[in-house]
Amino acid sequence: MSSHLFIGLMSGTSLDGVDGVLSRIDEQGQMQVLAHGFTPFEASFREALMVLNQSGPDELHRSALAGNTISRLYALVVKDLLAQAQYTASDIAAVGAHGQTVRHRPLEFDGTSQQAAVGYTIQLINPALLAELTGIDVVADFRSRDLAAGGQGAPLVPAFHAGVFGRPGQCVASMNIGGISNISVLNANGTVQGWDCGPGNALMDFWCQLHTGQAFDRDGAWASTGTIHTDLLHSLLSEDFLSRTPPKSTGRDLFNPAWLEQHLSTFSKLPAVDVQATLTEFTALACAMDVSLHATEARTLIVCGGGALNGHLMRRLSAHLPDVDVVNSEQRGLPPLQVEAAAFAWLAFKALRRETASLQSVTGARGARVLGALYPR
Numbered sequence: 001m002s003s004h005l006f007i008g009l010m011s012g013t014s015l016d017g018v019d020g021v022l023s024r025i026d027e028q029g030q031m032q033v034l035a036h037g038f039t040p041f042e043a044s045f046r047e048a049l050m051v052l053n054q055s056g057p058d059e060l061h062r063s064a065l066a067g068n069t070i071s072r073l074y075a076l077v078v079k080d081l082l083a084q085a086q087y088t089a090s091d092i093a094a095v096g097a098h099g100q101t102v103r104h105r106p107l108e109f110d111g112t113s114q115q116a117a118v119g120y121t122i123q124l125i126n127p128a129l130l131a132e133l134t135g136i137d138v139v140a141d142f143r144s145r146d147l148a149a150g151g152q153g154a155p156l157v158p159a160f161h162a163g164v165f166g167r168p169g170q171c172v173a174s175m176n177i178g179g180i181s182n183i184s185v186l187n188a189n190g191t192v193q194g195w196d197c198g199p200g201n202a203l204m205d206f207w208c209q210l211h212t213g214q215a216f217d218r219d220g221a222w223a224s225t226g227t228i229h230t231d232l233l234h235s236l237l238s239e240d241f242l243s244r245t246p247p248k249s250t251g252r253d254l255f256n257p258a259w260l261e262q263h264l265s266t267f268s269k270l271p272a273v274d275v276q277a278t279l280t281e282f283t284a285l286a287c288a289m290d291v292s293l294h295a296t297e298a299r300t301l302i303v304c305g306g307g308a309l310n311g312h313l314m315r316r317l318s319a320h321l322p323d324v325d326v327v328n329s330e331q332r333g334l335p336p337l338q339v340e341a342a343a344f345a346w347l348a349f350k351a352l353r354r355e356t357a358s359l360q361s362v363t364g365a366r367g368a369r370v371l372g373a374l375y376p377r
């Protein structure tokens with residue numbers, strides 16, 4: 001490989017925009033981030049993506065166009081990263097581009113025979129267009145091979161978390177709180193577990209946008225002025241997904257406005273601010289329960305993703321984990337908004353080397369697989 005420079009691009013289930021990093025990765029897979037960029041989605045595009053999370057008229061056409069738009073936004077982030085770090089396209093070995101998840105249905109039975117049941121996951125992107133626009137090799141479609149091998153196709157970051165946050169001889173847990181939250185348990189003996197915990201910012205963002213017009217509750221300031229409603233909290237916590245045994249993964253397919261409305265139907269008189277306080281508490285508890293029940297050895301929880309910037313959420317998470325040191329990933333060398341994009345740079349590095357990147361212990365697949373498809377420059 002002529003270059004050790006990789007770009008990772010991630011637009012996740014928060015639907016806030018595209019994070020990108022340009023990084024140097026050495027032969028051992030150790031990474032140094034050289035630049036970080038972010039391009040927000042315009043409100044109209046965000047809405048179009050939100051609508052594409054459910055079926056609707058002419059959705060194939062709208063999905064294809066959204067894939068083109070997202071690829072153009074990804075290309076803008078690449079341009080910005082190259083300018084920041086003063087490199088040109090020919091210096092970069094590859095771009096790892098996640099795309100925009102609009103469906104995640106692992107292991108869904110098709111009603112005919114169990115043999116045919118594989119499930120699917122859809123990330124909108126036009127990788128050919130991204131290769132054309134950037135002049136860089138693009139690796140995309142990271143999840144489908146794991147699904148084909150019987151896995152969940154998510155989460156994929158635990159192997160990366162292990163390399164960046166793992167401490168030999170210690171059990172450490174790391175948690176990404178994006179639109180959906182996911183945990184990696186990095187055991188003292190080097191084994192790794194991981195799964196999706198439940199909602200991250202998705203429900204809080206939805207409610208905040210609806211009632212304040214703001215895309216998210218900055219620092220959890222609004223939620224912190226409300227009162228937690230115990231009955232609503234219990235209703236939210238009764239969701240089956242939370243008590244399911246891993247491997248498990250989820251998305252907006254489950255934790256969406258319709259799911260929330262269903263739980264709110266018997267609490268229609270509650271002040272909006274109390275609902276926000278309760279949603280924040282629910283999110284914190286769904287995350288904390290997975291640590292206290294399944295990462296019993298962990299004394300440190302490293303939090304990344306935008307949720308790490310929500311001070312109120314972080315305080316509630318800490319309150320539910322009195323024996324665990326809850327820290328922001330920046331304290332471990334990688335700022336919260338860079339972690340997922342960095343993971344996709346690393347996944348591209350693994351793909352070019354034809355090395356496996358999925359973990360059977362996380363996704364439940366028949367084995368580890370080489371992930372991603374290459375679109376040459």
Ligand SMILES: Nc1ncnc2c1ncn2[C@@H]1O[C@H](COP(=O)(O)OP(=O)(O)OP(=O)(O)O)[C@@H](O)[C@H]1O
Binds near residue numbers: 305
């Ligand atoms: N200062 C802040 N205070 C509160 N919340 C914040 C702040 N900054 C970001 N966030 C939250 O983080 C979200 C973005 O997080 P992130 O970029 O990790 O999401 P994502 O890429 O969609 O993640 P995933 O793929 O894991 O779903 C925003 O939508 C918002 O809810």
Ligand SMILES: CC(=O)N[C@H]1[C@@H]2OC[C@@H](O2)[C@@H](O)[C@@H]1O[C@H](C)C(=O)O
Binds near residue numbers: 101
């Ligand atoms: C299908 C999909 O896009 N899943 C995302 C989502 O966002 C958080 C959580 O759900 C996680 O499972 C995953 O993202 C990260 C990058 C992962 O695969 O590890």
